[in-house]
Amino acid sequence: MHDFRYHKGRLCCEDVPIDEIARKVGTPFYLYSHQTLRRHFLSYQEAFAPVPHLIAYAMKANANIALLRLFAKEGGGADIVSAGELQRALAAGIDPKKMVFAGVGKTKKELEAALRAGILMFNVESSQELVALDEVAKEVKVKAPIALRVNPDINPKTHRYISTGLKTSKFGIEIKKAAGEYQLAARLSNVQVVGVHSHIGSQLIQVKPFVDALRRILKLIDTLRGMGHQIRYWDIGGGLGIPYHGEEPPLPHDLASGILPMLKESGCTIVLEPGRSLVGNAGVLVTRVIYTKEGEAKNFVVVDAGMNDLIRPSLYEAYHDILPVIKKRRQDVTVDVVGPICESGDFLAQGRKMPQAMPDELLAVMSAGAYGFSMSSNYNARPRPPEILVHGGTYDTIRERETVTDLIRGEKIPEFLKS
Numbered sequence: 001m002h003d004f005r006y007h008k009g010r011l012c013c014e015d016v017p018i019d020e021i022a023r024k025v026g027t028p029f030y031l032y033s034h035q036t037l038r039r040h041f042l043s044y045q046e047a048f049a050p051v052p053h054l055i056a057y058a059m060k061a062n063a064n065i066a067l068l069r070l071f072a073k074e075g076g077g078a079d080i081v082s083a084g085e086l087q088r089a090l091a092a093g094i095d096p097k098k099m100v101f102a103g104v105g106k107t108k109k110e111l112e113a114a115l116r117a118g119i120l121m122f123n124v125e126s127s128q129e130l131v132a133l134d135e136v137a138k139e140v141k142v143k144a145p146i147a148l149r150v151n152p153d154i155n156p157k158t159h160r161y162i163s164t165g166l167k168t169s170k171f172g173i174e175i176k177k178a179a180g181e182y183q184l185a186a187r188l189s190n191v192q193v194v195g196v197h198s199h200i201g202s203q204l205i206q207v208k209p210f211v212d213a214l215r216r217i218l219k220l221i222d223t224l225r226g227m228g229h230q231i232r233y234w235d236i237g238g239g240l241g242i243p244y245h246g247e248e249p250p251l252p253h254d255l256a257s258g259i260l261p262m263l264k265e266s267g268c269t270i271v272l273e274p275g276r277s278l279v280g281n282a283g284v285l286v287t288r289v290i291y292t293k294e295g296e297a298k299n300f301v302v303v304d305a306g307m308n309d310l311i312r313p314s315l316y317e318a319y320h321d322i323l324p325v326i327k328k329r330r331q332d333v334t335v336d337v338v339g340p341i342c343e344s345g346d347f348l349a350q351g352r353k354m355p356q357a358m359p360d361e362l363l364a365v366m367s368a369g370a371y372g373f374s375m376s377s378n379y380n381a382r383p384r385p386p387e388i389l390v391h392g393g394t395y396d397t398i399r400e401r402e403t404v405t406d407l408i409r410g411e412k413i414p415e416f417l418k419s
């Protein structure tokens with residue numbers, strides 16, 4: 001569910017017509033609905049209310065500090081994957097005791113920063129990382145609270161680029177080896193085992209892989225406790241999908257009804273790491289048509305947003321609905337919606353049947369709130385678009401449009417090239 005609806009032929013975000021915002025801020029821009037974000041967060045809170053839990057928002061999906069603050073105000077924490085995300089989360093006012101830190105390549109510097117901040121738990125992904133963390137913790141003179149990220153070897157039935165829980169994946173520790181790694185952890189004097197973590201993939205549209213994976217992990221928790229490990233936190237990862245193109249993914253409530261008995265049985269505090277399902281449908285990318293172009297084999301709609309603004313279609317052949325911001329009675333045509341970037345892979349839609357678009361018209365690329373801005377780049381020296389947050393009948397710029405001055409900041413022409 002989201003809050004982008006037509007009102008008298010104008011697409012609105014909550015109570016604000018999108019064309020009005022476009023006139024003020026120019027295009028392209030990202031636009032988010034406060035109401036949708038909050039509702040999605042609360043639906044997780046409600047669904048998991050029967051167990052002690054923490055919703056550690058996977059901020060890689062969209063790390064704008066206004067969004068982080070919004071979730072923090074409702075009690076949310078953060079799943080971080082770098083020192084940069086740690087700093088962002090701190091800047092947004094998220095309590096470090098509500099942060100968990102995943103990632104296969106945490107450097108010693110990053111481990112140190114997170115230790116000094118006093119985060120809840122490190123989700124450790126290899127034995128070398130475990131040893132490195134032990135060393136850093138010794139220097140900092142604290143005990144590092146850890147979970148091991150365990151790879152349950154379950155096929156999440158999603159795109160291969162976003163499956164993470166398979167044997168062939170670089171993530172986590174194989175479930176067969178997990179008990180041995182926990183024994184290693186117990187021998188290290190500067191780390192303290194506090195939990196177990198897994199995350200099997202993203203854009204999951206069935207509950208079953210989740211249930212299967214967690215069943216394996218619950219067994220592991222029993223084994224580990226039998227060996228004397230104190231497992232207090234069970235971090236079940238993120239991954240619930242959203243409808244991009246008619247999918248009917250489970251809602252937090254559906255997931256909860258499939259797994260709550262297991263979670264309760266564990267007696268653990270449950271950590272969840274949703275990303276996309278919180279922010280995906282809460283955001284759109286608004287773009288303007290520059291030209292239309294008729295080719296012999298194909299017709300193109302050239303817009304002012306490109307793969308540098310939203311890379312998901314190019315990278316995963318992901319489908320995003322594209323809607324006219326002002327509804328007009330037009331014939332449906334089949335087109336490629338392409339950006340201005342000098343790459344054939346620069347498209348937002350291919351072979352899309354949609355109402356004929358005209359130059360200067362506004363289009364909304366839907367479900368772009370997750371992995372949209374956060375994966376954007378400056379390719380072709382394109383300043384990144386602003387981000388706008390709607391709140392009822394008003395809106396705020398939560399990130400300014402970049403300028404070319406921003407882009408070249410830090411670059412230098414060396415002396416020998418100056419003359």
Ligand code: LLP
Binds near residue numbers: 102164
């Ligand atoms: N926890 C961990 C350890 C993760 O690696 C991820 C996502 C999440 C939680 C959040 O997953 P979500 O709830 O958002 O599915 N760029 C891709 C998605 C990459 C996901 C990476 N990890 C996309 O645009 O589809």
